[in-house]
Amino acid sequence: MPGLARSLATGGFCLGLLDPVSNIVLNAVSLLPDDDVGAIVRVSSPRKKMRKNKDAWHKIAWASFHGLIDFMMSYFGCLTREQAIRYLRCAGADLLLAVMLVEHDLYAADEQVDLGSARLQAALRSAALLVGHPAPDTLVQLMTSPLPTSAAPSLQLLVRGGRQSRLTSDDVGAIHRLLRRQSRLPCDAQVTHGHGVVVVRVRQEVDDDVVETTSVDVSENAHTTTTTTTFRRAGERITSLRRPGDMAAKMSARLTKAEADAQK
Structure with a gap:
């Protein structure tokens, strides 16, 4: 290349x-x-x-x-x-x-x-x-x-x-x-309304938690419609590629070494 x-x-x-x-x-x-x-x-x-x-x-x-x-x-x-x-x-x-x-x-x-x-x-x-x-x-x-x-x-x-x-x-x-x-x-988060028919992307920082809201509508003929709206991050941060627990292990190792060096 x-x-x-x-x-x-x-x-x-x-x-x-x-x-x-x-x-x-x-x-x-x-x-x-x-x-x-x-x-x-x-x-x-x-x-x-x-x-x-x-x-x-x-x-x-x-x-x-x-x-x-x-x-x-x-x-x-x-x-x-x-x-x-x-x-x-x-x-x-x-x-x-x-x-x-x-x-x-x-x-x-x-x-x-x-x-x-x-x-x-x-x-x-x-x-x-x-x-x-x-x-x-x-x-x-x-x-x-x-x-x-x-x-x-x-x-x-x-x-x-x-x-x-x-x-x-x-x-x-x-x-x-x-x-x-x-x-x-184009966004940091996405809102999915209903059964994935409509997806609205927004520029808003969100936490890792997925937020779901369910609404139930009853029409005059007693027909019930349930709609779930999901608000989630549109993707994962690049740091999610690191090995799970890797940063905690590195932190522990560095702090242990620093403490040992300080005692010399």
Whole structure:
């Protein structure tokens, strides 16, 4: 896929709410032109190209580092640069974990991160602009808009595969199609009235709970009509792709290590 290397070199930043490698891949694939999906060429010496692009990889890695710091300082407002770096290092450049660690220290409790908040979106956009991301709004939408509920086996392979297998061009194509569908989602929630005949999409943040309202109408001829209206999230947040319990386990491990280091 000839365009993928270009996307990695220009937009494969380590910014996002998944693990660092997944963030890099998703940012790159989201910028891949439609014409490059499915276009495969055989490269005789990929190692030579990797060496040639070494400067580009170093540049984007350095920019990602500054972008992560900017996000932490923008999101919290009270962190110094040195504090932001310390939390990011403790979290292994996992941005969501770093945020959770700071909130644990600030509030002495495990606070839930509001993934749809204007505060988080503004911090992501600030970081994207700082590093020169070619499409900052695309990054914000990718990380904060709901994923289609029809789900993404390729994305789950990327996030949960444990790097045991490499992504194929078909996998990249499937991820690209999914991200294109996500970009066309016009809403955060949907209302289904009746038996799925009418679906109204609305721009409103909703909780994970599904709200159902049932109404019963009785006509003059004693004919009864029961209608159920369902209000639910239109899709799942991208962080739903993480392994269940993974963040709690990482938090526990980091806090245990920090306590042990403090006692030395």
